[in-house]
Amino acid sequence: MNRAARATIDTSALRANLRAAARRAPGSRVMAVIKANAYGHGIVPVARALADADAFAVARLEEAVAIRHAGLRNRIVLLEGVFHDDQLGLAAELGLELVVHDIEQVAMLEAADASYRYPVWLKLDTGMNRLGFEPAAAGELVRRLQVCPAVAAPMHLMTHLACADDPEDVTTRDQIESFHMAIADLAGDRSIANSAGLLNWPDSHVDWVRPGIMLYGVSPFAASSGADLGLRPAMTLGSELIAVKRVPAGGRVGYGGVWTAPAETPVGVAAIGYGDGYSRHLGNGTPVRVGESHGRLVGRISMDLITIDLSDVPEPRVGDPVVLWGEGLPVETLARAAGTIPYELLCGVTQRVAMRVV
Numbered sequence: 573m574n575r576a577a578r579a580t581i582d583t584s585a586l587r588a589n590l591r592a593a594a595r596r597a598p599g600s601r602v603m604a605v606i607k608a609n610a611y612g613h614g615i616v617p618v619a620r621a622l623a624d625a626d627a628f629a630v631a632r633l634e635e636a637v638a639i640r641h642a643g644l645r646n647r648i649v650l651l652e653g654v655f656h657d658d659q660l661g662l663a664a665e666l667g668l669e670l671v672v673h674d675i676e677q678v679a680m681l682e683a684a685d686a687s688y689r690y691p692v693w694l695k696l697d698t699g700m701n702r703l704g705f706e707p708a709a710a711g712e713l714v715r716r717l718q719v720c721p722a723v724a725a726p727m728h729l730m731t732h733l734a735c736a737d738d739p740e741d742v743t744t745r746d747q748i749e750s751f752h753m754a755i756a757d758l759a760g761d762r763s764i765a766n767s768a769g770l771l772n773w774p775d776s777h778v779d780w781v782r783p784g785i786m787l788y789g790v791s792p793f794a795a796s797s798g799a800d801l802g803l804r805p806a807m808t809l810g811s812e813l814i815a816v817k818r819v820p821a822g823g824r825v826g827y828g829g830v831w832t833a834p835a836e837t838p839v840g841v842a843a844i845g846y847g848d849g850y851s852r853h854l855g856n857g858t859p860v861r862v863g864e865s866h867g868r869l870v871g872r873i874s875m876d877l878i879t880i881d882l883s884d885v886p887e888p889r890v891g892d893p894v895v896l897w898g899e900g901l902p903v904e905t906l907a908r909a910a911g912t913i914p915y916e917l918l919c920g921v922t923q924r925v926a927m928r929v930v
């Protein structure tokens with residue numbers, strides 16, 4: 573097999589990041605968010621590495637199926653609940669907990685038979701205006717669901733923060749207040765915080781925190797990297813040089829010739845491209861590690877290949893390892909360069925990239 577592009581997943585980093593999350597929220601239980609193939613890291617190896625989490629959170633039934641097929645019995649919360657009533661049977665078989673955010677889902681549970689009592693997380697929309705009920709409706713909905721034979725008691729309550737990554741934004745304070753006011757008289761566990769809430773807003777910790785991105789060693793904040801927060805990157809995306817050449821002064825490199833060598837320049841070609849999930853929005857000058865040295869991207873990213881200025885790499889050779897992000901080169905830096913967020917880069921790593929779990 574010729575799969576030079578590989579993502580190395582460091583399970584000790586995952587475990588260390590889980591411990592860091594638990595330390596930051598000592599009074600809370602941790603629901604590890606491992607949806608979207610564990611943010612591109614591979615849901616099964618990540619679930620195994622994070623098996624000490626108090627629960628997992630996923631977004632799709634198939635993700636829960638993969639966790640159960642791997643033999644893991646941890647609690648699993650389906651963050652958007654079921655989309656159709658014909659999914660309820662499988663959710664019961666898998667022993668899932670359901671988020672309920674829409675009145676159709678309430679009706680589905682009212683019509684369901686009582687052979688399984690679904691633990692339910694009622695989701696309130698405290699300001700994100702995406703999923704969830706009006707906070708003022710919480711009491712009435714809890715009363716309605718509590719008499720449902722298919723719903724386990726007590727119900728749990730949750731909301732999601734829209735702006736917790738911005739320490740200056742008052743929305744977070746308003747959301748936390750609105751949540752507490754709406755549920756003051758209700759029993760059940762509560763959950764508010766994503767990674768940014770966990771790291772930045774202690775008032776959001778309550779019974780359960782729901783970290784995602786920080787477990788992968790990545791900062792949820794625009795201005796910092798995971799290492800600044802004491803986290804370790806869980807994924808290193810790498811490849812190798814498959815050609816090294818000298819481009820003469822004035823030579824233009826790659827599709828469209830968007831980079832011109834100002835002087836004779838050593839250029840390496842590495843086997844990775846947008847077909848592997850290395851964003852085509854990354855431009856000339858983006859840092860790339862070659863062995864222990866730093867190169868810079870030159871020319872357009874192709875489907876399978878990138879071209880790298882090796883001027884600062886001593887004696888570059890075919891076969892030299894290349895790191896696109898991870899250990900020594902934060903994915904946060906790349907995300908800023910691509911005009912996106914690390915979440916998107918991590919989730920975008922494609923199937924043909926070989927995954928190596930260490």
Ligand SMILES: Cc1ncc(COP(=O)(O)O)c(C=O)c1O
Nearest residue numbers: 605732766767782783784785792
């Ligand atoms: C409902 C919910 N909770 C928690 C998270 C985890 O967020 P983060 O990865 O920013 O920690 C997500 C992710 O988008 C989410 O949708």
